[in-house]
Amino acid sequence: MKIEQFVDENLSQFSYAILSEWGSSMILIDPARDIKPYLDYAAKQHAQITGIIETHPHADFVSGHLELHQTTGATIYSSKLVKAAYPHQTFDDGDVITLGKVRLKAWNTPGHSPDSISVVVEHEGKNVAVFTGDTLFIGDCGRPDLRETTGTLTVKREELAAAMYRSLRRLATLNDEVLVYAAHGAGTLCGKSLSDATESTIGAEKSANWSLQEMAEDRFIQALLEDQPFIPKYFPYDVDLNKQGAEAFMAAIATVPQEKPHRLNANMAIVDTRPQxxxxxxHLPGALNIQNGAKFETWLGSIIAPGEPFYLLAENEQVLRDLIRRTAKIGYEKFIGGAFVSDGGSEFTGNFDVENFSAHKGDYTIVDMRNSTEVREHPLFENALTIPLPELRERVAEIPTNKSVVVHCAGGYRSAAGSSILQKALSGKVKVLDMGEAVSLFL
Known part of the structure; x- marks a missing residue:
């Protein structure tokens, strides 16, 4: 038996291939939308993809399970609780998939979602690994607050947190040497404080993972629910899309219009991805500066709501092609009204004067773009308005316009996006400045 891990660093997403001991059959777990790496790997191993297991309907990326089924004929397995619209075979407690001498056993492990499963791998009669999806992470566990209003099966976060407590303790009954393979690593918003490691063991997690420590259920629920990160706007959309099954990756990308229209639609957002x-x-008047970076997909889906059409701009053709693909990984390609290379524009952003600001802070309205937890742990400026970036477009009315506005975050990426949002929203009313990397002088 062989296990191969695939990593999408931008989404902090892990997917897996399990090969039988003869290498002729292969099962995939939680595949990403771009199926080419899996097809290439199967061809290299001279293996046939016979199954695809979805541990749950993913919120943070679009899965390629339906296209893989359509391309290879492989069976898709998911919990009956998903009520999936795509062709599938249910896979719940007591169900087993045989792969040579390997047996893949379904365990229902609700908590992150009510329909989550884990997959216990048995080889020659011994449990050797477990694929935990978004239930057990390395150093953490999945968040329980994503399914209160999403899908046909909705559950309150407190109920899912209690279910997570029980699911984790069930996983802890596996032998200490059992390998743990999760669906995400550090950087995901599906948990709070994941490790940088890419694999672990049950024993190591029982020793170091806070969520597996001995504690009363009510204390666990309290600890799990506090200080969860924000929920990007696209998360509920992706859950529903994954329950239906997405259009084929390359076919979807091919529908994106890649030319600059003669006249821009004034009702469409402009997403300019160039360096700040x-x-x-x-830049074009009203453009939003969501920079091409490691978490571009996350910020795009946090600022632009599902269904909102937008133009996608990049600094050159190669970057543009790459960003279209990355946009499609969260299912947003269908909202692109036009993708083209930017040649600048008539609107400019004023320079932030550090010395003047330091001497006259009272002359500015300071908007802190950091999350509330960051602000609480490291307060910077008295009387600053705390409006996290994902909420800014909806909360612009809270910002007074009687003096210049200065925007900051913790490093400059979020404030670049935030200042561009306010420059558009407050145009003609007040001057908007971005503190950018100069915030380091006040940390």
């Missing part, structure tokens, strides 16, 4: 230095020196 270029953006500030000249």
């Amino acid at each position: 230095q270029q953006f500030k020196q000249g």
Whole structure:
């Protein structure tokens, strides 16, 4: 038996291939939308993809399970609780998939979602590994607050937190040497404080993972629910899309219009992904600066709501093609009204004067774009308005316009996006400045 891990660093997402001991058959777990790496790997191993297991309907990325089924004929397995619209075979407690001498056993492990499963791998009569989806992470466990209003099966976060407590303790009954393979690593918003490691063991997690420590259920629920990160706007959309099954990856990308229209639609958002230095020196009026970076998909789906059409701009053709693909990984390609290379524009962003600000802080309205937990742990400026970036477009009315506005975050990425949002929303009313990397002088 062989286990291969695939990593999408931008989404902090792990997917897996399990090969039988003869290498002729392969089962995938939680595949990403771009199925080419799995097809290439199967061809290299001279293996046939015979099954695809979805541990739950994912919120943070679009899965390629339906396209893999359509391309290879492989059976899709998911819990009956998902009530999936795609062709599938249910896979719940007591169900087993045989792969040579390997047996894949379904365990229902609700907590992150009511329909989550884990997959216990038995080889020659011994449990050797467990694929935990978003239930047990390395160093943490999945958040329980994503399914209160999403899908046909909704459950309150307190109920899911209690279910998580029980699911984790069930997983802890596995032998200490059993390998743990989760669906995400550090950087995901599906948990709070994941480790940088890519695999672990049940024994190591029982020793170091806070969520597996001995504690009363009510204390666990309290600890799990507090200080969860924000929920990006696209999460509920992706859950529903994954329950239906997404359009084939390359076919979806091919529908994106890749040319600049003669006249831009004034009702469509403009997402300019160029570095902030270029953006500030000249951009299209009203453009939003969501920079091409490691978490582009997350911020795009946190600022732009599902169904909101937008133009996608990049600094060159190669970057543009890459960003279209990354946009499709969260299912947003269908909202792109046009994708083209930016040649700048007539609107500029003013320069932030550190000395003037330091001497006259009272002359500015300071908007802190950090999350509430960051602000609580590291307060920076008295009387600053705390409006996290994902909420800014909806809360612009809270910002007074009687003096210049200065926007900051913790490093400059979020404030670049935030200042561009306010520059559009408050145009003609007040001057908007971005503190950018200068915030380091006040940390």
